[in-house]
Every structure is written in C-alpha cells, then in structure tokens.
Amino acid sequence: MSIEANIDDQTGEELGYLMKKLMSEGSYDAFFTPIQMKKNRPAYKVTALCNPLDQEKITKLFLKYTSTLGVRYQTLNRTIMKRHFDSVETEYGVVGIKIATYEEIKKYSPEYDDCEKIAKENQLSLAEVYQLVSNEWQKNKEEVI
Amino acid sequence: MSIEANIDDQTGEELGYLMKKLMSEGSYDAFFTPIQMKKNRPAYKVTALCNPLDQEKITKLFLKYTSTLGVRYQTLNRTIMKRHFDSVETEYGVVGIKIATYEEIKKYSPEYDDCEKIAKENQLSLAEVYQLVSNEWQKNKEEVI
Amino acid sequence: MSIEANIDDQTGEELGYLMKKLMSEGSYDAFFTPIQMKKNRPAYKVTALCNPLDQEKITKLFLKYTSTLGVRYQTLNRTIMKRHFDSVETEYGVVGIKIATYEEIKKYSPEYDDCEKIAKENQLSLAEVYQLVSNEWQKNKEEVI
Amino acid sequence: MSIEANIDDQTGEELGYLMKKLMSEGSYDAFFTPIQMKKNRPAYKVTALCNPLDQEKITKLFLKYTSTLGVRYQTLNRTIMKRHFDSVETEYGVVGIKIATYEEIKKYSPEYDDCEKIAKENQLSLAEVYQLVSNEWQKNKEEVI
Amino acid sequence: MSIEANIDDQTGEELGYLMKKLMSEGSYDAFFTPIQMKKNRPAYKVTALCNPLDQEKITKLFLKYTSTLGVRYQTLNRTIMKRHFDSVETEYGVVGIKIATYEEIKKYSPEYDDCEKIAKENQLSLAEVYQLVSNEWQKNKEEVI
Amino acid sequence: MSIEANIDDQTGEELGYLMKKLMSEGSYDAFFTPIQMKKNRPAYKVTALCNPLDQEKITKLFLKYTSTLGVRYQTLNRTIMKRHFDSVETEYGVVGIKIATYEEIKKYSPEYDDCEKIAKENQLSLAEVYQLVSNEWQKNKEEVI
Numbered sequence: 038m039s040i041e042a043n044i045d046d047q048t049g050e051e052l053g054y055l056m057k058k059l060m061s062e063g064s065y066d067a068f069f070t071p072i073q074m075k076k077n078r079p080a081y082k083v084t085a086l087c088n089p090l091d092q093e094k095i096t097k098l099f100l101k102y103t104s105t106l107g108v109r110y111q112t113l114n115r116t117i118m119k120r121h122f123d124s125v126e127t128e129y130g131v132v133g134i135k136i137a138t139y140e141e142i143k144k145y146s147p148e149y150d151d152c153e154k155i156a157k158e159n160q161l162s163l164a165e166v167y168q169l170v171s172n173e174w175q176k177n178k179e180e181v182i
Numbered sequence: 183m184s185i186e187a188n189i190d191d192q193t194g195e196e197l198g199y200l201m202k203k204l205m206s207e208g209s210y211d212a213f214f215t216p217i218q219m220k221k222n223r224p225a226y227k228v229t230a231l232c233n234p235l236d237q238e239k240i241t242k243l244f245l246k247y248t249s250t251l252g253v254r255y256q257t258l259n260r261t262i263m264k265r266h267f268d269s270v271e272t273e274y275g276v277v278g279i280k281i282a283t284y285e286e287i288k289k290y291s292p293e294y295d296d297c298e299k300i301a302k303e304n305q306l307s308l309a310e311v312y313q314l315v316s317n318e319w320q321k322n323k324e325e326v327i
Numbered sequence: 328m329s330i331e332a333n334i335d336d337q338t339g340e341e342l343g344y345l346m347k348k349l350m351s352e353g354s355y356d357a358f359f360t361p362i363q364m365k366k367n368r369p370a371y372k373v374t375a376l377c378n379p380l381d382q383e384k385i386t387k388l389f390l391k392y393t394s395t396l397g398v399r400y401q402t403l404n405r406t407i408m409k410r411h412f413d414s415v416e417t418e419y420g421v422v423g424i425k426i427a428t429y430e431e432i433k434k435y436s437p438e439y440d441d442c443e444k445i446a447k448e449n450q451l452s453l454a455e456v457y458q459l460v461s462n463e464w465q466k467n468k469e470e471v472i
Numbered sequence: 473m474s475i476e477a478n479i480d481d482q483t484g485e486e487l488g489y490l491m492k493k494l495m496s497e498g499s500y501d502a503f504f505t506p507i508q509m510k511k512n513r514p515a516y517k518v519t520a521l522c523n524p525l526d527q528e529k530i531t532k533l534f535l536k537y538t539s540t541l542g543v544r545y546q547t548l549n550r551t552i553m554k555r556h557f558d559s560v561e562t563e564y565g566v567v568g569i570k571i572a573t574y575e576e577i578k579k580y581s582p583e584y585d586d587c588e589k590i591a592k593e594n595q596l597s598l599a600e601v602y603q604l605v606s607n608e609w610q611k612n613k614e615e616v617i
Numbered sequence: 618m619s620i621e622a623n624i625d626d627q628t629g630e631e632l633g634y635l636m637k638k639l640m641s642e643g644s645y646d647a648f649f650t651p652i653q654m655k656k657n658r659p660a661y662k663v664t665a666l667c668n669p670l671d672q673e674k675i676t677k678l679f680l681k682y683t684s685t686l687g688v689r690y691q692t693l694n695r696t697i698m699k700r701h702f703d704s705v706e707t708e709y710g711v712v713g714i715k716i717a718t719y720e721e722i723k724k725y726s727p728e729y730d731d732c733e734k735i736a737k738e739n740q741l742s743l744a745e746v747y748q749l750v751s752n753e754w755q756k757n758k759e760e761v762i
Numbered sequence: 763m764s765i766e767a768n769i770d771d772q773t774g775e776e777l778g779y780l781m782k783k784l785m786s787e788g789s790y791d792a793f794f795t796p797i798q799m800k801k802n803r804p805a806y807k808v809t810a811l812c813n814p815l816d817q818e819k820i821t822k823l824f825l826k827y828t829s830t831l832g833v834r835y836q837t838l839n840r841t842i843m844k845r846h847f848d849s850v851e852t853e854y855g856v857v858g859i860k861i862a863t864y865e866e867i868k869k870y871s872p873e874y875d876d877c878e879k880i881a882k883e884n885q886l887s888l889a890e891v892y893q894l895v896s897n898e899w900q901k902n903k904e905e906v907i
C-alpha cells in the first residue's frame with residue numbers, strides 16, 4: 038500500500054531525516070515528489086510504500102516526524118517478477134547477482150551494495166564496477182533459471 | 183477523494199488562475215506536479231483533494247477552467263489527527279494555535295494567517311514570528327489536551 | 328487504469344526509448360515524474376494510463392524495457408467529455424477541430440498534428456497557427472452541438 | 473542580474489511569503505526551482521532577477537527572510553523586444569494589449585490583469601477571455617508598429 | 618554560451634515543438650527545467666546551449682517560437698574530453714563507439730542511434746543492446762588511445 | 763564557482779554515489795535539478811559549488827564518475843554573512859549554535875548534526891529538538907554579537 042502526505046511547513050533537513058526513519062522502520066520504499074501548493078508554496082509530497090500490516094506503524098512515523106495532520110492511503114495491486122540470487126567472483130571480490138524472471142522476460146542486476154564497496158575500495162566509478170561484474174557474469178553464466 | 187488531470191495544452195497563467203478557483207470553490211487542497219509527457223512536452227498534473235460530496239462541482243471546475251477532456255478519480259482513505267484550537271497572546275497580538283493529537287503523539291502549530299499578518303505589520307520574517315509565538319506558547323501552556 | 332514503477336537504475340536515454348514503446352503499444356498516455364529516492368538518488372516515476380484490457384501487455388513492456396522488478400496498479404474512475412470532430416479551412420489547409428461538451432460546458436481545440444504540419448511548412452510558430460485556426464473557426468461556426 | 477540561494481532549512485510557507493516580498497520590493501521576477509541536496513534533502517533554489525542597482529536591497533531580503541547564510545550573484549546580458557501598449561474594447565470592457573517587436577518578429581499579448589478581472593466578473597475561463605480579446609484584436613487592428 | 622527564458626504563458630505542446638526547432642537549428646543542447654513563478658504559476662525555464670556565433674540565430678528562435686519578451690545570456694567556460702570514434706561488429710550490425718579521454722581518465726560509450734536501431738529491429742531493450750555491444754567491445758579492444 | 767553537467771545516460775544509483783564523492787572531496791555543496799532533454803529524455807543537471815582552487819579536482823570527479831564528456835563553469839560572486847559559533851546546554855547534551863550577522867540582520871541556527879544525534883538517541887523528531895534548543899537559547903542568550 039502507499040501512505041502519503043503533502044508537506045509545506047517543514048524543512049528539507051527534517052524531510053531528509055524522515056527518509057532515514059521511513060527506510061529503517063520497515064517501508065519497502067520512500068520518496069519525495071516536488072509539488073506546488075496554494076499561496077505560492079513550493080512543497081513536497083512524501084510517499085511511503087509498505088506492507089499493509091505496517092500501516093499503523095508507518096502512519097505513526099508520518100504523524101510523529103512530519104508536520105502533517107493526516108495521511109492518505111491507497112491500496113496498490115502489484116505484479117512482481119520472480120527473484121533468484123546468484124553471485125560472481127571478480128578480481129576485487131564476490132558480487133551478488135539478482136536474477137528476475139517473468140514468463141519469457143529475464144533480467145539480472147548486480148547488488149548495489151557489493152558494487153559500491155568495490156568502487157570505494159578501488160577508486161573506481163560505479164559504472165566501471167558494473168562493467169566488470171557484467172563481463173564476469175557473461176563469461177560464466179550457465180544459469181538455467 | 184482526489185481528482186486529477188494532466189495538462190499539456192494550457193499556460194502557467196491559466197493554471198495559476200485555476201488554483202484560486204479550486205481553493206475558493208471548496209477543495210480541501212490543490213497542487214501541481216511537474217511531469218514530462220510524450221512528444222517532448224513539459225506538463226503539469228493538476229490534483230484537487232475534496233470531499234466526495236463535491237465530486238461533481240470540482241469536476242466541472244476542471245472541465246470549465248482547464249483544457250482537459252476528462253478527469254480521473256481516486257478514493258483515498260485517511261487517518262486524521264484530532265484537532266483542538268487555542269491561542270497565545272504576544273506583544274504584537276493574539277495568534278491561534280492548532281493542537282493535534284493522535285494516541286501519544288502531540289503537535290502544535292501557530293495559525294499561518296495570524297503569523298503572516300504580524301510579520302507584515304512589523305517587518306519581521308515569518309521565522310521570527312513563529313519563534314516569538316513558540317516562546318510565548320512554551321511559557322504559558324498548561325494544556326491538558 | 329494506471330501502471331507505475333519508480334526507476335533509479337536506468338538512464339534517461341533508456342526512459343526516452345520506453346516512452347515511445349509505451350505510446351506505440353497502446354497506452355492512452357505515459358509520463359515521467361521526477362522523484363527523490365533513498366541514498367540521495369534522483370529518480371523518475373514512470374506512469375502509463377491504459378485500458379484495463381491491456382494490463383498484461385503494458386505490464387510486460389515495463390518488465391522488459393525497464394529495470395524494475397515489479398509494477399503497481401491503480402484502477403481509476405473517469406468522467407469524460409463527449410467528443411465530436413469537425414474541421415475548418417484555412418489558407419494553409421484543412422485543420423481538424425475537436426469539440427468537447429459536458430452539460431453546459433463547451434470547448435474546442437484544433438488538432439495538434441494538423442497545426443504542427445502547417446507550422447512546419449510555413450515557418451510559423453504553433454501559436455500563430457492556433458490563432459489563425461481560431462479566427463477561421465469563430466467566423467464560420469454555426470455549430471449546434 | 474540574478475541573485476540565488478539554495479534553501480533546505482526553511483518551510484514552503486516561509487518561501488511562499490518570501491515570493492511576495494521579492495515581488496513587492498522590486499525584483500523583476502522571482503522563482504523557485506526544485507533541487508535535491510546532500511543527506512537526502514529535498515530543497516528549493518530561490519532566484520530573483522533584478523536591476524543591478526537593487527542588488528543590495530534584494531540581497532538583504534534574502535538574508536532577512538530566508539535561512540541562507542549567503543547569496544550568489546550572476547550578471548546576465550539580455551536581448552529585449554521593443555514594447556508598445558495598445559488596447560481593445562470588448563463587450564466586457566477594455567483590455568490592454570502588449571505588442572512586442574524585434575526585427576521582423578511581431579507578437580502581441582493581452583494584459584493578464586485585465587483578462588483576469590473580466591474572467592472573474594463574468595464567470596469565464598481565462599482561455600475564453602483570451603479568445604474573445606484575440607477576436608476583437610484581429611478585427612480592429614490597423615496597427616503599423 | 619547559454620540562452621534562457623522563463624515561460625508561464627505558453628503550453629507544453631508549444632514547448633515540445635520549440636524543443637525540435639532548437640535542436641534542428643543548431644543548438645548544442647536544449648532543456649526544460651520546471652520552476653514555480655509568482656501568482657501560483659507553474660512554469661518552465663527553457664535553456665539552449667549554443668556556440669556564441671549562433672547567439673543571434675538562437676535568440677530569434679526564442680523570440681519567434683515562444684511568448685517571451687526577452688532572453689538572458691550567460692557565457693560558459695568548458696572543459697571537454699578528447700573524443701575519438703571507433704566501432705564494433707555485433708551479430709546485429711556495426712555500432713559506433715565514442716571514446717573519451719582526459720589525462721588518465723578514459724570512458725567509452727556506444728552511439729545511441731546505432732543501438733536504438735538494433736533495439737527496434739530486434740525487439741530488444743536498449744539495456745540488452747548496450748550489454749551486447751559492451752561484451753563485444755571488451756573482447757576485441759586493443760585500443761591504444 | 764559552479765561546475766555543471768547535464769546527465770541523461772547515467773542511473774540514479776550512480777548519481778547518488780557521485781553526490782557522496784562530490785561532498786567528501788571538497789565541494790562546498792552539490793545538488794541535482796530535474797530537467798527534460800531532447801528525445802523525451804528525463805534527466806538531471808548536476809551542480810557542484812566549489813572554491814576556484816578546486817576546479818581541476820572537482821572537474822576530474824565529474825569526468826571520472828559521470829558519463830559526461832565535458833563540464834561547464836560559472837564564476838559566482840557572493841555575499842556572505844559573518845558567522846560566529848556558540849552553544850547551549852540542553853537536558854540531552856550540548857548543541858552548537860551558528861550565529862550569522864549582516865548589518866542589522868541577525869539569525870541563529872542550531873547545528874544540524876548535534877540535533878540529529880539528540881533526535882536519534884531520544885526518539886524525538888528534529889522539530890522537537892529544534893524547539894528545545896531554541897527555548898534554551900532564548901532563555902540564556904546574552905549575546906552581544
């Protein structure tokens with residue numbers, strides 16, 4: 038489900054802090070959308086996506102950590118790809134690979150956190166690390182998904 | 183409920199005028215979200231939040247004052263904090279205080295219009311007025327909500 | 328209905344290509360909304376509006392042409408104006424006119440593609456072409472809608 | 473010239489108030505741009521365009537009415553069209569017309585404030601008023617600019 | 618240099634048309650930035666980047682194809698990477714490769730138009746084509762830049 | 763000075779990583795602005811503000827960690843308020859206070875990092891901590907700036 042509020046009486050600093058809270062307390066995802074409200078007010082819509090079982094918990098985060106007097110809910114249906122985890126060895130260490138499938142569609146993506154760690158330790162750009170991982174993955178995959 | 187339309191064939195001047203209409207004719211709130219449409223068109227999504235009883239009235243505002251050929255509806259469930267109104271006396275006049283509670287969560291905020299009036303009359307910034315009101319409120323509150 | 332996904336691991340070039348796919352494969356409309364995600368990631372929400380009968384087809388476009396692992400659905404109710412098509416003759420050629428009505432509200436708008444063609448062929452701005460069409464339309468309309 | 477600051481520790485309400493101040497104290501124009509700053513902070517860049525003679529005055533508005541600790545300046549060169557004012561009589565009253573020329577390019581636009589007044593008094597949309605004014609203007613112009 | 622104008626009295630359709638004009642008449646690049654102007658007006662800043670020798674030509678495009686009464690200029694200094702063009706053969710055809718270098722920094726990127734063509738003809742996503750090209754490039758490069 | 767590039771061929775994940783690099787390698791500030799580029803591409807403008815002495819260093823971060831083939835520079839003049847650091851004791855610990863002055867204008871703001879620490883350790887919202895600090899500061903200030 039999604040939980041939302043429009044915020045025009047809170048600072049960016051406070052919303053940056055809220056983002057961390059929303060993510061660490063169990064939202065699937067959280068994001069800000071720039072909007073324009075009445076009386077020339079630049080504002081942000083805050084959205085959290087979460088499990089319906091967490092509605093009460095996430096609602097209370099909104100009410101405690103933002104200035105809003107209420108939140109709006111929407112129930113969302115979803116189609117989710119099947120996920121499967123694998124890994125490749127690179128010269129800089131092991132990187133997890135997420136493989137996703139839906140009927141004939143197949144995608145894979147390296148785990149962000151593994152790649153970031155390698156990028157940092159080796160002064161590489163993320164793009165360079167993804168390239169490296171991708172080369173390694175292409176060589177070795179014998180994946181029957 | 184929310185009523186929405188994407189607008190790519192109307193000017194910002196016209197949308198600024200629409201904002202006033204939506205607010206003065208009974209929307210709870212109205213806001214613009216910048217979006218990017220087909221054929222390289224920069225556009226705006228217009229959203230009005232309103233009481234379901236006003237659906238017909240607000241729909242007609244959209245159809246009359248925008249170029250859209252249709253509007254989209256969503257029903258939104260909401261959690262709303264309990265509200266209670268109080269006031270404080272400052273050296274520049276009385277300011278309303280909105281007190282909101284939900285279980286153990288408690289927030290208060292000064293009324294914007296009162297603060298704006300004081301800011302204007304005394305060449306203060308809004309932040310200075312809020313500070314002042316907040317000091318006064320902290321001193322005197324004996325609020326048992 | 329609307330089909331959506333938040334994208335933080337794909338490039339603008341890829342999303343520009345996706346826009347064409349979504350439009351050419353039967354979405355009513357498609358648009359991007361700038362959003363801000365966790366870990367300082369600037370991102371885009373991709374939304375397609377489509378007939379519920381096309382849900383499966385459009386879902387597969389998202390899964391094949393974006394990096395997302397899932398999509399979210401919302402069912403939207405709509406109010407649509409009645410449409411009626413007419414045309415005017417201008418010195419540069421015929422231009423279609425879309426006439427829309429809802430109770431006492433009546434609007435008309437020239438067809439974009441016809442106007443773009445005239446603009447291109449005659450080195451005019453779109454605004455000049457709309458003006459021209461509008462003059463012609465005002466003169467000749469005897470429209471009983 | 474342009475005067476700018478990035479604001480992440482102020483509310484939309486305060487920025488809405490700032491907008492009025494900037495416009496009433498002599499900026500040519502003022503606008504907000506949504507930006508994304510460090511630490512997941514959604515923010516706004518505030519820009520005022522003004523006469524270089526007003527640099528000190530507008531700078532002080534920024535320092536007094538925003539939370540910023542400094543402002544950035546840029547000197548901008550401009551090309552401006554020649555302007556000339558005229559008017560048309562409509563059934564609802566007189567409307568000013570701004571005529572702008574630059575070499576062979578010629579544009580005209582009705583005065584927004586006149587049109588807004590007519591729209592309000594006669595329950596018309598702005599688009600309807602512009603149409604009306606435009607028709608009248610087309611009929612009567614004998615303008616040798 | 619950059620040439621800019623803020624537009625609040627023109628439609629997204631007209632700006633989409635302007636984009637094509639700006640690109641086809643010799644701008645290096647052109648882009649729209651969502652901004653928020655006075656009187657609750659959602660608007661767009663239009664920016665074109667161009668060679669200073671084209672200032673007059675691009676200025677006239679702004680004055681003819683937008684509603685603005687003036688444009689603002691800024692002179693921009695730039696650091697540009699050295700570019701070098703190469704190509705790889707894939708099973709679907711030849712793809713150009715742009716190689717860019719600046720001191721010890723080296724990057725390459727496949728030509729978008731070549732990749733788009735392959736994607737379209739073979740029902741692939743752009744990401745799949747880039748992956749393919751990248752594999753081929755990694756295998757064969759013996760590039761001494 | 764400001765250093766900028768428009769990015770349409772890089773992901774949000776990569777830009778989130780870039781933000782950290784720009785801040786940790788000595789930019790004064792860095793921010794993303796959503797823009798809309800040619801061919802329906804949603805994109806981001808990346809801006810770093812830095813000391814002119816760091817131009818070469820920050821330029822190389824752009825060239826290494828983004829896909830851009832060049833960067834644009836602007837020299838910015840600035841007016842900066844005088845800063846002075848103080849602190850207050852609260853029941854939860856000491857908080858730094860930044861006091862800024864420019865002629866008769868005077869502002870103070872609590873240090874974000876101190877407040878965030880207190881918020882985290884005591885399960886408070888940032889707004890609650892700022893309120894607390896502000897109360898304490900109002901009581902004790904005898905500041906002759």
Ligand code: NI
Nearest residue numbers: 045046294485
């Ligand atoms: Ni409010």
Ligand code: NI
Nearest residue numbers: 121122123180
């Ligand atoms: Ni496996």
Ligand code: NI
Nearest residue numbers: 190191439630
């Ligand atoms: Ni249209």
Ligand code: NI
Nearest residue numbers: 266267268325
């Ligand atoms: Ni009370």
Ligand code: NI
Nearest residue numbers: 149335336775
């Ligand atoms: Ni991801």
Ligand code: NI
Nearest residue numbers: 411412413470
């Ligand atoms: Ni007819």
Ligand code: NI
Nearest residue numbers: 050480481874
């Ligand atoms: Ni700050």
Ligand code: NI
Nearest residue numbers: 556557558615
């Ligand atoms: Ni005249």
Ligand code: NI
Nearest residue numbers: 195584625626
């Ligand atoms: Ni205007």
Ligand code: NI
Nearest residue numbers: 701702703760
């Ligand atoms: Ni070569």
Ligand code: NI
Nearest residue numbers: 340729770771
């Ligand atoms: Ni490119």
Ligand code: NI
Nearest residue numbers: 846847848905
């Ligand atoms: Ni001191």
